[in-house]
Amino acid sequence: MGSGDGKVVGAKKIVDRGPENEQFTIVLLADGYTTEEQSTFNAHCDEFVKALTAFAPYDDCAGHLNFHRINVESSESGADDPKTTECSDGTGATVKTYFDSTYCTSQIRRLMSFDAALATKVLNDEVKTWDRAMVLVNSSAHGGAGGGKIGITATGPGWTSTALHEFGHVMGLADEYPTWFGCPGVKETSYYNHSGVEPDSPNATTKTKRSEIKWRQLILPTTKVPTTENADCTRCDTQANPVPAGTVGLYEGAEYCHCGAYRPSYDCLMRTLGVDHCAVCQAWIRSKISLGVTAADLAITPWGYSQVPRTAPYWQTPDIWGDVETGRAHNDLHIRIRNVGGKASQPFKVRVTFVPATGVIDSANEILVDEVTRPALASGGTDEFVVNWDLTPPALPAEYAGYEHFCVIAEIEADECNIGNHRAQNNFVLVGKPPGGSPPPLTLEIANPWDIQAELTIQLTSHDRRLGLHPVDFDPEGMILQPGERRPVNVAFDVDESFDRVRRAEAAFDINHLLNGELLGGVSGKVRAVRPRRGPR
């Protein structure tokens, strides 16, 4: 068995989306296909490509992917399938194949292995720029393996479903199983509780504090953390998903253990065949595939709460700005989009919404400002445009008429692989100080979006020695909010008399709020000296 049992016919690029040195290149190698069976291998390759590129996020990222197949003729068909005490359902077959694929690796029937040194040599000789590879084995018994950059899979009925899971490992993702031997898991005492050592994999964690979770930027403030907890660590947690499917949170049961390790979504292909990759797994795959040069990459800074690591609060971006005033029908809201990719984009849409400050941002609360279509943007280009933000009724719902604090969100809508830079948010609050008078108090409404009681803390920070902030009607520390409770709080401003001596003086401040010690929101605003209005606007 081995290189004497066949020959390499050669490589063929079967999907060409760009220059090899700029693409993510996936190669499929044949093992156990004879000369007469090469057309079967070719069909299996097409099947794999079709399955993978129909599957998120590879569908969005298809423009970054090149696929090759390497036809290899083996002397005989199939794979070695030892029959032993442990591999009792093996057929006993010993087959002359080029890469010497076999079942029953280390006496585990389903576990397949192959000559990795030879496969690596063939890959390096035939497709020098390969990134990942799969050995397709001409055998119908279920089996495969994923580890390192080369996976292996048999090609029996339904094989692509398992192959997609194994390819996830080849891309660097961990399993998200809450068990080692299978649920209910009562006998697997070693897997009741995780060791507590944090895994390096992007889709598993032992951390339970929101600010330490490696996928925290994808967890909405409205999602409770942990999202699910296992009440009985002697068995798998079988509770139903308490939140909408696909919600990113912290779900107990991962890294093969019942308790002490968490996965990002209730379900994912890395846990269950036949379901999609969760958003966290998708983000990891996108980061590996989207080398960016050969495609457009529209971006808004700092990419909202998708940026990792975040260098600024997620409610700040330099790409959304404007001079806004509640009660004014015309406010110019400026948006800036850049194309940081290597090619011109197609025309694209930008959806601009706002949320009155409630401490809660979710799509259900967002009120449309405008949705605009922008022209194609050249590589390296910048597009700045203005939308009108009407802050009078009915554009501003009547219940928010007294608000001065709004969160503006701009989201790019474009089919791209790298979507981590498509959304950004900026909070607007401008408090006017009349000459000789005091600024009015700022009213904020803080919400507890969770289904548990939460301790609310509000941090008041002035960035100007002429400005002081103090609470009017609340204790900044130790307030308790019941589940779902919304509480208005008023912050008053003390301004030094020297403020009036400077024309259009401004003083900056921050107000942040924490629930159970976790920073969930805030506003960065300014007190500005204004002239009193004379008559209607």
Place this chain on the structure above:
Amino acid sequence: MPDSERVGAEAWRLVINYRAGHVVLDDVIPLDKLLPPSDDLPAGGPEGELAGFWFELRDGSGRTTYRQIESNPLVHACSDVIADREGGGTELRRLAAVADDTTFTFLIPRPRGDGAHVVIFSSPPDAVAQGISVPAEPRWRIQLPVDQPE
């Protein structure tokens, strides 16, 4: 992904043989190829302990210039179907074993200057094969050639 994080096109593929617990650099293949950005390590435990498998390209002064977190090539593992789940999907479990010998590759930016080396961090393969999370240690160091290979 900001422009500053993209890694330039001059790359090396390191071909590494693993035999009985030892690694040997078998080949260095120069390539013209864009690479994904370097990975940051997630926050570990109180003393920084982290489980898994990754490599770091370091310069002569020991500074890490590139890192990739990868699937552990020292463990053969596959998924076994347990049962169809009510409501859709198929439940799986993991079957794994330590590889006695294997070959794997790393893609790195072409190193500059003297003293460049790669450090491979790995949790103990036997623990990985049992699904037990044990801290990774710097297990192997591979010195890289100074001159670009032919």
